[in-house]
Amino acid sequence: MYPDLNGKTAVVTGASVGLGHGIARRFLQEGMSVVVNFHSDKHRGEAQKLADEFNAPGETARVVLVQADISQEDGAPKLRDAALEHFGGIDVWVNNAGIESRHPTHELPLDVWEKTLAVNLTGVFLGSKAALGHFVEQDRKGCIVNLSSVHERIPWPTFAHYAASKGGVKLFSETIALEYAHLGIRVNCIAPGAIETPINAEKFEDPEARAQTERMIPLHRIGTVEQVAAAAVWLASDESSYVTGTSLFVDGGMALYPSFERGDG
Helix, strand or coil, X not given: CCHHHXXXXXXXXXXXXXXXXXXXXXXXXXXXXXXXXXXXXXXXXXXXXXXXXXXXXXXXXXXXXXXXXXXXXCHHHHHHHHHHHHHCCCCEEEECCCCCCCCCHHXXXXXXXXXXXXXXXXXXHHHHHHHHHHHHHCCCCCEEEEECCHHHCCCCCCCHHHHHHHHHHHHHHHHHHXXXXXXXXEEEEEEECCECCHHHHHHHHXXXXXXXXXXXXXXXXXXXXXXHHHHHHHHHCHHHCCCCCCEEEECCCHHXXXXXXXXXX
């Protein structure tokens, strides 16, 4: 669908499951090569499925798996170096890896706060830093896509640490988009709403909980990984070459204050 992506290279963090997995798969379907990051051995199997599907025997591999903790300073360089070694460069970097948990703020442990910001915000900084360094050194008009959330805009009680991290991703992304636009480097966010992913599977299997969530969405349905991946591939392509510093909400209208949809208030 996007011929300009054929033959290009992407790095996708947290790509063993969920949104990252779907984005990596869509990039591969577009003819790209992908460095697939996974965090721990328990996630290796799902990452390996992409390699088994898209690496044809006797042909140059299009999927390279790299285990790395993107919240640590040595994580992103491992992904960058793998892309350079196997594919010769990087065109698109997707900072997708993220975690969430629920805690009343007055009971939120400091280590949970710090870990959430380390993965969700510091990981985005470190990944973007590695990508930007490569783009600048190679005079490459690259693209960074950061996975934010509707909660970069919508407050989320009992998830203050998560909302804080995603608000930080939004302003960080806007800042570096402005800083590097003169070099032709584009930086954007995708802000997903309620999406069918493994992290939400248990909740959405409960009919009452699912219905409650659907009532919060003007389109009255849960989104799919493929819909988020479609946004990512568009932002990575030349079709969006005049788009930088923005957040693309893939949320069925969740950020539109659905309680007002009937004109009440």
